[in-house]
Amino acid sequence: MNTTTEDSELAVLVSLLQESICESANLKQLSRVWTEIGMNEAQRHERRERIVLHVNDLLEEMSSEELNLKMKLEESFESNKAELQDLCKQLSLKEEDVPSGSEMPLYQRESFVRGRVDALNKMKFDRKKRLKRIMEMESSMCTSLGEVSQLKAVYKSETVPSEEDLKSFRTRVEDLEFTLNERRSIFQDLCNKVSNIWAELEEEPHGYFSTAHKDKSPPLVLSTAEMCNIEEAYKQIVTAAARLEGSALEIREKIQSLWTRLNVPEEEQMAFNQAHLGHKPRVIAMLKEELDRLTELKKANMKLLICNTRTELHKAWDKCHYGDSQRREFLPAFSDDYRDDVLGDLESELDRVNGFYRDNEELFQKVEKRETMWTQYQELVAKSSDPKRLFSARGGQLLKDQQLQKQIKKDLGKLEKGLTAELKQWEEDCERYFIVQDSRYLDTIQSQWEQTGKQKQMEKEKRQIVKEEQTMMEMTYGSKPITPLKKIMKRPAASPLTMPAKMRKVGQSPCVSATSNSVRSLNRPPRSTSRVTRTAKTPLYTPQKRSAMLKARRVLKDKNSQLPPPDPTSESFISQISHINASLASAGTYTDFQKGASSQPRSSVVPRTSSRTDFT
Structure with a gap:
């Protein structure tokens, strides 16, 4: 101052x-x-x-x-x-x-400094209080998890943590709480599963889970090592239960096999199965008694058992797609001996084949699926190359078949791709080929596609040859337009005078028919002179006659189609052609015909001349 x-x-x-x-x-x-x-x-x-x-x-x-x-x-x-x-x-x-x-x-x-000190002391006290609570929680959870408390080793009672430290400590406590709850949940779940297994086996709780089963609460310490011991104990219990179940299943399969071979009635089988369900020790003991009883019956019915075992073996071979050579390698399946050693060999082979099928059941299912799809694909391909389908298909069936064929080919490609990879892996692991019907199935798939490609190429070449032959015939003899059946049906009924000559002379050859038609057309009188008068009400032909005429036409067409094509170098063909040319020459030229037509008076009815030569 x-x-x-x-x-x-x-x-x-x-x-x-x-x-x-x-x-x-x-x-x-x-x-x-x-x-x-x-x-x-x-x-x-x-x-x-x-x-x-x-x-x-x-x-x-x-x-x-x-x-x-x-x-x-x-x-x-x-x-x-x-x-x-x-x-x-x-x-x-x-x-x-x-x-x-x-x-x-x-x-x-x-006063200002003292106030700030009081505020910071309060903050310090609050943090130490929170730290103490977190350390207590962390210590309790570490004890339950069998771990060492990290906070006690790091922080002392005089240390004041920061807010970041408190946040990280809280996160650790939350992680420990989550781990503890998870382990407790796992332990409780394992206890429930073990209790169910004991209930199924009708056994009293024993071993590691017996205390937890009685107290209905997890142990105090759930450390990592303790959880490993708990899981190991659970695996042992599950393995023991699975061993009992497998033993029961194996005995049931043997019993079922003996039932089948001994022709035991199905009512008796169903009654026994219903009375001995599950795989409890008591049930397994009863199954063993039944197996011993059936074994004694097997010895007394050796011939019947061998025959039935051979039947089962053939069915197992069918499931595994065995070929004849594979089956012939096992001689006891085709012998006439009915000894105990033969039955043993058959049973061993049957067990081996069934085991092979069980181990590769998924592969066999895919093989069967592929064979089914291949058969469908081949049927659709054959159907698509059939020309008759164009007349019988209705309601868009051709389009449906085409779409189905494309879809099956696509699905077949996907299936074969996965199956090929699995078969190659199987052959690499087993160091042998996967045989189906006496051949390697990978080679079978490849050969089937190659054969299909060759068949398509042959059909293509065959159609090309037929087309070339037809073109050569048309270039040599000319082509004839074919009238559809619908237009034929629309024509008016023909009279005997207007009926074509080839329908009246069914047995003549094409060349003779053509010659006679040409000559007859030149010498035929006018139609007006030979027309029969009839009333307008009465029809010329009844429906029955018209149907008969159409049938006769079809018969003639079938016979003509069965005749071999004429050989241009044969003597008969040359003579027929000369006869036709002579007949046409006798009719005169077109100039003579024009002169005659101009000299004669005109008429409303002019005789019809036919210059058409028909080779059908």
């Missing part, structure tokens, strides 16, 4: 003292008492000096107290300031700025 401030403060105090003394009743009373007592001036002066001394002592005492207060405030400020800096370091906070004396008086500075 500067001098001016001190002087003004002193003036204020003096002024206050003067006013207080002047207005003080005590001083007046002292002066009155002194007067009444009769004190002289010296005594009065002495007492005035004493009053001044008392006032100075009081001022000195007050000054000392105020100095002490200032020192305490300064000490408190410094200590709180140091504690504030230390708390900032402990709480991992940024060091705070403390106001200086020029910015704030000592009392306010001390």
